[in-house]
Amino acid sequence: MSDRVLKLAALQDLELMIREAEDPASKENEEALGFPMQGLEKLEKDRDRLVGQIPKKDLRIFQRIRRRYERVVVPVVSRICLGCFQELPTSRTRSLEEDAALPTCESCGRILYWL
Template identity: 50%
Template sequence: MASSPLSERLGRLFRLQDLDIMIREAQDPAVKKSEEEMGFRLQALEKLQGAREKLAETIDKRDLRLYERIAKKHDHGIVPVEERICLGCYMSLPTSAVPLTATPEHLLTCENCGRILYWLE
């Protein structure tokens, strides 16, 4: 699976991050009540967890371990870079950290906060 294009690998990790956020919201009574008052229905927790498990099976094991390690520390394990600034920790990235150094085999991470990085186009 590591041979998948980088954009495909990041896409799977983005979907996993979205599911993790929805699961946290479904577990938070205050968020659940607020969402229901606005007319939104949160999906059943079991359904979200099942979708997460299915998606996790399609993700390269190294990518999944990296994401899960980061997600334990930060709500968002994948963050954009704008003008060489990591938008997770707002620290400037070294000049050597350019989009070209991200390869299909290697996800780029912020040297400061450790989050997985992607560049806005």
């Protein structure tokens, strides 16, 4: 996984954790299970620091996809995008791995990484 995609995946995870920590119902469920929901400020600070390390172009692409999907960065397993479960064309798969641009699915537009 490229460094750019790795940072976007980390940003996605941080945003999901923040969203879950801010949701009252989710917070109540987690605390009922014995998991204290603390550290929201630290998560937000880490997210802000990470956003500063991501190129603005990549961040715009991430935010555009985020408006449509909860999961922006998804894995590819056996040429299958695990965001939309569509098979990627063989020729496109090779060019995505070598391309300097962020690899995206032709079907759903999500950012891809290979497992």
